[in-house]
Amino acid sequence: MPADRGQTAGRATISEVAAEAGVGRATAARTLGGYGHVSPELRKRVLEAAEKLGYRANALARSMSTGVSHTIGVIVADIGNPFFAGVVRGICDASRARGFDTIVLSTYEELDEEIAAMNVLIDKRVDGVVVASAALSGRDVGHVKEALKRGVPVVLVDRAVPSLDLDAVVIDNRDAAREAVERLIAAGHRRIGFVWGPPVPEPPATRRELLAAASRNLWTDGERLRGYLDALDDARIPFDPELVMVGRKVEERVTEEVARMLALPDRITALFCTETEAVTGALRALRAAGLSYPRDVALIGFDDSAWAAVMDPPLTMIEQPVHELGAKAAEVLLDIVRGAEPGRRIHTLRSRLIERSSVAPPPA
């Protein structure tokens, strides 16, 4: 009794095809695998047999002998986040164009999850991984080094990791932030709120403390904060710790913090929001306070979307090349997979400040 293990139905193997065609396994394998040479005659017979049996190669078995899986892994914070969804789409498109499939894992900014995700990918023998890592310090990158040690190339996307000498595809967050804040300053603002800062419980008293807190968190956030400070410095505007948000990065928290900044004796007249949720949260706070933009407060945010353009007035936003970010990362990775030397350099893509109508001079 032929062991009907699992569902053998329709599961033809290469040997069965060979038998059906009356040739050796290798001949069948060669024509079906598309390598080596086979006489047209036998080739035809094999193809017909395969067709008849509904043969489909077992990618697992193939990977076992070749050592390559034609699959790359992707680790991001949250596939449900529009920014990452766009990046992942870029990665998928670019890798599929090169014949690679993608397996995506979300970490929710949890380092433990990131480590677990990396292990899953290593175990599944992916040919490489692109990761938007939450790691920053030298001791947080063990899992990345582990992958590298095991011969799995890694490319960073969205976030560079200073302690890791790897290829990274990012935008110049610091510069983008500086440009946005400069735009606010040029409009006459001096009390500019920075929304979506480091998630520390206590507001840092000094600039040094703030920077220290930032350097313990997401790379992008730190860079954007530096850009904010750069612009302030250039304009000789004193840094005020009360104007930066701290706490959990959720919309509700943003709303609270912006409300606080709005209630200050010397209240903010402009807002720089470094995330989509920071923008919507800020908008909620404005409405609750009965204020409107750009009349009462000017506004610039990160991550443009169709919504930002249809707001009334439309929002001035920083647009990131999301798709390209992912596509480029995949390309760099796949070049390495195909034998290229890792470039170990930072690929910086251009972001763009899209000026619309949410910036005006401060109220008199």
Add this chain to the structure above:
Amino acid sequence: MPADRGQTAGRATISEVAAEAGVGRATAARTLGGYGHVSPELRKRVLEAAEKLGYRANALARSMSTGVSHTIGVIVADIGNPFFAGVVRGICDASRARGFDTIVLSTYEELDEEIAAMNVLIDKRVDGVVVASAALSGRDVGHVKEALKRGVPVVLVDRAVPSLDLDAVVIDNRDAAREAVERLIAAGHRRIGFVWGPPVPEPPATRRELLAAASRNLWTDGERLRGYLDALDDARIPFDPELVMVGRKVEERVTEEVARMLALPDRITALFCTETEAVTGALRALRAAGLSYPRDVALIGFDDSAWAAVMDPPLTMIEQPVHELGAKAAEVLLDIVRGAEPGRRIHTLRSRLIERSSVAPPPA
């Protein structure tokens, strides 16, 4: 000379661990694989050896012998689309909770891509797949039947496929649409535009033609259109083919069509938008026409988001349980993977009409 095939670095096999521990492969396999019984003594030695060598099981090899990959496949139109991104996140979360990983493929609504995607998943020997299929007619579902025949369970998400007797996790699109349009009618509207219809070149002259066109397209779109017609019928409002959009489903096209409806002698006073892009496109058209909502035209759209809530005025929207849609689909699928009988039934999740301020009576 030990064949340094690829990067053998750090790639310890179970045999090497066994050798290091001085036991047979099987013993090492048993302790490392977590099955069978092993004496505490040997167990300890094996574990130490594994630790020392940095052993990690090869999931591919394991899948080869067990026949299961602990991976499910996901096929959606576009992972970059916020709706699908949310659904996929639900799928990933739920399946990871059960120890399954996910490989996601986008089809961009191209049936060929969907077929190719299914083949990739079959070849990779996933344990099951959840698909938001663009298929509708009986002859479009060959690839799904193929998967089934090969023993790969399939669950539908977001879109049911009438000709397929499978488990499906959806919302009641028809009812949701009807409720929204009823709301508009209750406010006094009779000229209600339907935005995001079937992508036919010519506007269907009759209701029958329209329905026929719809039945050749996305299931969700057809259902929403039926809900729209239901509401019209109940209120004895005659159907006017000029009030439904046709053409490519892109924001620019929406803007054109809405502009057209706005320019009609007996122009629309309300808009029902069945997609996010339909909403933003409609908003653009309104602005261009110098009209505002809800004063000049009332508006209800599908797929709520944080943006819709911060618009001024905030938008009345239909909220879909995106995460739950995905999570439920994954759960149903994994139950089947674990041996449960396919229920072959439609699981309908509740959507919700979130009333905000984009609906008002028509202008006098």
Add this chain to the structure above:
DNA sequence: CTGTTAGCGCGTTCAG
């Protein structure tokens, strides 16, 4: 050009 044979790394009988 073709068929035979030996792995890839792991799970799993089957003796010992």
Add this chain to the structure above:
DNA sequence: CTGAACGCGCTAACAG
């Protein structure tokens, strides 16, 4: 309780 041996499906040397 342990270890040797076989098989999963395929690729890749190696002969013929």
